[in-house]
Amino acid sequence: MSRVLVVEDDPQLVRALVINLQAREYGVDAAPDGASALRTAAARHPDAVLLDLGLPDMDGVEVLRALRVWTAAPVLVLSARRSSPEKIEAFEAGADDYLTKPFSMDELLARLRAALRRTGPFPQAPEAPAVVDAGEFSVNLVAKKVSRAGRDVRLTPTEWQLLEILICNPGRLITQRRLLQDVWGPAHSNNSNYLRVYMAQLRRKLEPDPSHPRYLITEPGMGYRFEA
The missing domain is CATH 1.10.10.10 (Winged helix-like DNA-binding domain superfamily/Winged helix DNA-binding domain)
Incomplete structure (x- = not known):
């Protein structure tokens, strides 16, 4: 079973993501802000991360950079930010994919499956200690x-x-x-x-x-x- 970490502060969207992911037999953890996302990622080692950029305590790009210090697990950005510079910043920080809100749940799930096929199980970089x-x-x-x-x-x-x-x-x-x-x-x-x-x-x-x-x-x- 692949484990997905959902980093999102919108409770309704979190609920929709959790229901759809669990219905397809993913293990799911959810975090409403950047600090709890990093703690959960370190403890649970997700196989993929769905990451909102507009978090209440820090910018999602900061979370992405922190994750990339020690994991190559695919990160799919889910954001209302639509400008090219903001998308480029996310990709340069290590994002694997970028979906703008609102998005199709079917498209998100298809992109998640593709990302997991490319990367396989969660890899942790041994040269990057905590x-x-x-x-x-x-x-x-x-x-x-x-x-x-x-x-x-x-x-x-x-x-x-x-x-x-x-x-x-x-x-x-x-x-x-x-x-x-x-x-x-x-x-x-x-x-x-x-x-x-x-x-x-x-x-x-x-x-x-x-x-x-x-x-x-x-x-x-x-x-x-x-x-x-």
């Missing part, structure tokens, strides 16, 4: 928390997105262009001053000596990398 210990600080990728010397470190959403990308690619150069596109979108791919400001903030919060970084390394003119 908690990364960098020595001076640790990062919980599922809970989206950072701690240093036993205390939580408060990061802004933008700081978290930058750190998450670097942490998930240890030792690998991540270009300025990729970071700008992934965090701020394609329209800001040349605004390198954004990166300098936010990387400086991250270093002040995480590095023992921000002026001589040990973990968040700059490759001049190219990008940044994380060294454990």
Whole structure:
């Protein structure tokens, strides 16, 4: 039996999805917001995720990026957002498919079956642990928390997105262009001053000596990398 996680805050739509999925012998879990979705995904390991983007506590794209840190399970976005830039952002964050609301239940089920055929059972990436210990600080990728010397470190959403990308690619150069596109979108791919400001903030919060970084390394003119 394939297990599907429904991430949606509209109770009527959740009820319709659960009824239709269970009638076709899927196991179903439901989460009304991003935080509970990430907790449920970590505990239940769904084979596929149906994800609304307009969640009450965080944008669905943030949830998608967090899921992609540790799972390749197909994610089908269900959203009222219809513009091309918003769709592109979801696909670049790791979405496998995108349906705009309102949608046909039969079409959704057909796309879900196709996604599951392509990917098979839930695969978990062994190289992406839930908690990364960098020595001076640790990062919980599922809970989206950072701690240093036993205390939580408060990061802004933008700081978290930058750190998450670097942490998930240890030792690998991540270009300025990729970071700008992934965090701020394609329209800001040349605004390198954004990166300098936010990387400086991250270093002040995480590095023992921000002026001589040990973990968040700059490759001049190219990008940044994380060294454990």
